[in-house]
Amino acid sequence: MPNSLRPAAPRIDQATITKLLHEFDWSSTPLGVIDTWPTAMRSIVDMLLAVPVAIATLWGQQGIMIYNASYATIAGSRHPELFGMPVTAAWPEAADFNQSILDQVFAGKSLTYQKRNFMLQRNGRNEQVWFDLSYSPIFDQNGEILGVMALVVEITAQVLAEQQRHRAEERFQLALDAGLLIGTWDWDIVADRCIVDPRFAEYFSLDPALASQGVSVEAMLEAIHPDDQATIGQLIQSAIHSGQSYRAEYRVLHRDGDYRWVEANGFCIFEQNQPQRFPGVLIDITERKRREDALEHSEARLRAIFDTLPVGLVFAETPTGRITDGNAHVEQILRHPVLPSPATEAYGEWIAYDEHNQLVPIEEYPLAIAVKTGQVSERDFHYQRGDGTRAWIKVIGGPVRDLDNTITGGLITIIDIDREKRAEKQLQALNNDLEGLVAQRTRERDRIWLVSQDLLGIADPAGNWLAINPAWQRTLGWDDSDILGRTSEWLEHHDDHERTRQEVAKLVNGIPTSYFENRFRGRDGEYHWLSWTAVLDNGYLYCVARDISNEKQRQAEIERMQTQLRQSQKMEAIGQLTGGIAHDFNNILTSILGGLDLLQRRINVGRFDTIERYINSAIKSAKRAAALTQRLLAFSRQQALDVQPININSLIQSLDDLLQRSLGEQIQVATNLSDDVWRVRTDANQLENALLNLAINARDAMPYGGILTISTSNIDVQQADQLQLDSHEYVLIEVIDTGTGMSNEVIERAFDPFFTTKPLGQGTGLGLSMIYGFIKQIGGHIHIESQLEYGTSVKLYLPRDQSGLEHGFAAESAQSRSIEGATILVVEDDEAVRMVLIDVLDELGYHTLEAEDASSALTFFEQPTPIDLVISDIGLPKTDGYDLALQLRQRYPTLPILLVSGYTDRVAVRSGELEAHMELLSKPFEITDLANKIHDLLQQSHE
Numbered sequence: 001m002p003n004s005l006r007p008a009a010p011r012i013d014q015a016t017i018t019k020l021l022h023e024f025d026w027s028s029t030p031l032g033v034i035d036t037w038p039t040a041m042r043s044i045v046d047m048l049l050a051v052p053v054a055i056a057t058l059w060g061q062q063g064i065m066i067y068n069a070s071y072a073t074i075a076g077s078r079h080p081e082l083f084g085m086p087v088t089a090a091w092p093e094a095a096d097f098n099q100s101i102l103d104q105v106f107a108g109k110s111l112t113y114q115k116r117n118f119m120l121q122r123n124g125r126n127e128q129v130w131f132d133l134s135y136s137p138i139f140d141q142n143g144e145i146l147g148v149m150a151l152v153v154e155i156t157a158q159v160l161a162e163q164q165r166h167r168a169e170e171r172f173q174l175a176l177d178a179g180l181l182i183g184t185w186d187w188d189i190v191a192d193r194c195i196v197d198p199r200f201a202e203y204f205s206l207d208p209a210l211a212s213q214g215v216s217v218e219a220m221l222e223a224i225h226p227d228d229q230a231t232i233g234q235l236i237q238s239a240i241h242s243g244q245s246y247r248a249e250y251r252v253l254h255r256d257g258d259y260r261w262v263e264a265n266g267f268c269i270f271e272q273n274q275p276q277r278f279p280g281v282l283i284d285i286t287e288r289k290r291r292e293d294a295l296e297h298s299e300a301r302l303r304a305i306f307d308t309l310p311v312g313l314v315f316a317e318t319p320t321g322r323i324t325d326g327n328a329h330v331e332q333i334l335r336h337p338v339l340p341s342p343a344t345e346a347y348g349e350w351i352a353y354d355e356h357n358q359l360v361p362i363e364e365y366p367l368a369i370a371v372k373t374g375q376v377s378e379r380d381f382h383y384q385r386g387d388g389t390r391a392w393i394k395v396i397g398g399p400v401r402d403l404d405n406t407i408t409g410g411l412i413t414i415i416d417i418d419r420e421k422r423a424e425k426q427l428q429a430l431n432n433d434l435e436g437l438v439a440q441r442t443r444e445r446d447r448i449w450l451v452s453q454d455l456l457g458i459a460d461p462a463g464n465w466l467a468i469n470p471a472w473q474r475t476l477g478w479d480d481s482d483i484l485g486r487t488s489e490w491l492e493h494h495d496d497h498e499r500t501r502q503e504v505a506k507l508v509n510g511i512p513t514s515y516f517e518n519r520f521r522g523r524d525g526e527y528h529w530l531s532w533t534a535v536l537d538n539g540y541l542y543c544v545a546r547d548i549s550n551e552k553q554r555q556a557e558i559e560r561m562q563t564q565l566r567q568s569q570k571m572e573a574i575g576q577l578t579g580g581i582a583h584d585f586n587n588i589l590t591s592i593l594g595g596l597d598l599l600q601r602r603i604n605v606g607r608f609d610t611i612e613r614y615i616n617s618a619i620k621s622a623k624r625a626a627a628l629t630q631r632l633l634a635f636s637r638q639q640a641l642d643v644q645p646i647n648i649n650s651l652i653q654s655l656d657d658l659l660q661r662s663l664g665e666q667i668q669v670a671t672n673l674s675d676d677v678w679r680v681r682t683d684a685n686q687l688e689n690a691l692l693n694l695a696i697n698a699r700d701a702m703p704y705g706g707i708l709t710i711s712t713s714n715i716d717v718q719q720a721d722q723l724q725l726d727s728h729e730y731v732l733i734e735v736i737d738t739g740t741g742m743s744n745e746v747i748e749r750a751f752d753p754f755f756t757t758k759p760l761g762q763g764t765g766l767g768l769s770m771i772y773g774f775i776k777q778i779g780g781h782i783h784i785e786s787q788l789e790y791g792t793s794v795k796l797y798l799p800r801d802q803s804g805l806e807h808g809f810a811a812e813s814a815q816s817r818s819i820e821g822a823t824i825l826v827v828e829d830d831e832a833v834r835m836v837l838i839d840v841l842d843e844l845g846y847h848t849l850e851a852e853d854a855s856s857a858l859t860f861f862e863q864p865t866p867i868d869l870v871i872s873d874i875g876l877p878k879t880d881g882y883d884l885a886l887q888l889r890q891r892y893p894t895l896p897i898l899l900v901s902g903y904t905d906r907v908a909v910r911s912g913e914l915e916a917h918m919e920l921l922s923k924p925f926e927i928t929d930l931a932n933k934i935h936d937l938l939q940q941s942h943e
Helices: 014-023 039-050 069-078 092-106 156-163 167-177 198-203 208-213 217-221 226-242 286-308 328-334 366-373 418-422 424-431 434-451 471-476 497-508 549-604 611-636 648-654 656-663 684-700 717-722 744-749 767-777 831-843 854-862 881-891 927-941
Strands: 055-059 064-067 111-122 125-139 145-154 181-188 193-196 246-253 259-266 269-271 274-284 312-317 323-326 377-384 390-401 407-416 455-459 465-468 513-521 527-537 540-547 643-646 667-673 680-683 706-715 730-737 781-787 791-799 823-827 847-851 869-873 897-901 918-922
Touching (some): 014 039, 039 064, 039 125, 039 145, 055 069, 064 069, 069 111, 069 145, 193 208, 198 274, 226 246, 312 328, 312 366, 328 390, 328 407, 366 377, 366 407, 390 418, 497 513, 549 611, 643 648, 643 684, 648 656, 648 684, 656 667, 656 684, 680 684, 680 791, 684 706, 684 767, 684 791, 744 781, 767 791, 823 831, 831 847, 847 854, 854 869, 854 881, 869 927, 897 927, 918 927
Parallel strands (some): 823 847, 823 869
Antiparallel strands (some): 055 064, 055 145, 125 145, 246 259, 269 274, 312 323, 377 390, 455 540, 643 680, 730 791, 781 791
């Protein structure tokens, strides 16, 4: 409340105020005439008139003002107008502030303000003034609040004097007042230019020459620790806006690269109520901060000790002796509640007996003695606990005094000594030989230290070894003189250094070390593997290391044996694979050779009636062999693919009739195809074979009928990540049956080659392995989910196509077509295959040229005969067919080339990523397939 102002002459004496008090018409105010005022109010008014300190009293909820002569002198020209007025009306420019004071003090609060600034009207002008203010409630004899007493000290003159000091005097005085002075600054706020001395510049890592001319505050703040910058900025702004002095403690980056703690003191100077300058000094408080941190650490440890002490603590007040506080250990020892407690005379639950089993009077308890007499006492009791049992306790009591040495209460410590009392006779006997027992215990610990095979050591937080046991020398060859007083960095393997330093840092921060492994160099130069366990206790690192070098060697040997085992398992799998291939091919060859032998016999004797049956049998067996090789190539991901952009839904719909015929009437085929499914880039024929294989497997798993469901959907990148797939977009094809399902053991082996659960002769065991190889070759994933008796779900994840093209699946006639007169060069190293190709092409009406390798093929292009198309096997000697095709492509960009292969290791060919006017035909093939490929290539070249 700004109820005082700058002194104005002439001064007003006490008699003048007293006369004004008695002549004032108090009946016109809520206070009424003086004779009706409460005694307490009249006493207070008489007192304030007599004191020389400026005091104003505010009576009632309106705060009717009655003040003394000193206050009237401060009020200046506003006196005597203020006398008897409500305070909010008397000082309208501070009405909100004064109303807040009334509300808080009438609520029972006392308030204090220092250097409170106001802009008030007095002596005919507006003045900026400062006050030290104190407010307290005035009570009547019944404890009711009658009003507010305000003690007012105007400090405007002092504040203005501080602002008007000469700049040099300011900096000089600040430097004198500050201890451990580092340097000074003078900030011109308007120009944002701060001039500092050289030592100040050194602490803020500033150029001394530049700093002497002036730097911006922003440049200075950059040297302050990042965690402190925001707080310092707020304190500076607060000092500027409030006009109060500035004091801050923070860390600053010294030129030597370390952070130092500093204390900054300063204030803002105003001119015409505007901030102009901000001078101050800087003090180095780094050492003080270190002491404070050490003290805080010590106090925290002390508090922790008190919180965990296994003794009971009880506090009681004077003079009643009523217990006011106690820790949890009290009730654990006494086994009955302690709080709340009555006075000393009513400690009914406290029943204790002495050594002679006599009941101890309450007044002899150490707590009662401490409260009543202030004496310190100690006594052992055989105490009657809350559960009915008795136990020996030791009670120590003493007084609690305030700063005036007045007893304010009592404190007792209760210690459970029941075990000690019961074992007292044994302890007395042992005390006679206590020194021997201590020596024996020490020898035992020393013996463990000396004979332990583990490396034991004690180090300081910096990692310097303070003590090591003899195992260091036995294990590493180093003795005390080599190790003590140094860290172990010089022993560490260079590959372990960074990890070891990080582990030591964690240990110093209180995180125990368990099973940390690194390598230390022995005196012989060999490195030993060590497994460390360590803790931080009482500022020291206690470490135990076990030499695990032999274990590491055994572990390496086990890993080597496991590698050998895995290799042998691979060889076993290869053996199973080759055995299965040999079995199936022997069956096929038996059928082919037997049929051809019978065919030859029938022709020799002129019997032609059964020739077609033998020919069909040989063709059927050859197709079985071709299918087997395709499955093997699919499993090994080496097959050549005809990759095209495919609409999955169209492909599945085109298979509908084939699936119905293949599965029979007992199997219901259902589809659930997403409308917006993406295209995929794959080999349509291989995908059809894969789906047909899955459908047949599902049929065999549903011998009594069931439902086969094929569904499609899109899988985005986020879903792929959740499924732990590669981060791409996929189209999911899910084939679900309601069959017998598979066990976990069968699922684990489902993709193994030649593994089958079907009876002998009903399956090769290559179906799922072929699908697995095909899906992996195109960059997809396959997953099986199954439960016995509930069916199986096979999920195919096919990579999304981004090309924007689409391949159709309309059924097309496979009849032989040819463009007569075209000249075709056949390049094939196998004479029998070359002969068949030449005969087929001749039969189709083409002119043919033949070559057995790439070099002889190139000679034909040096001749005048035009060549319309090249058919080349990929597996040629020396230069393979794909390299030949690339050479021809450079010379003849539009020349049609048909590559033929049963196997290739060329990635571009396997993946189907061939260049324009280049196609692939996989061996073995039928004549119609060859004719269609040739026709399409020649047709494209003429478009």
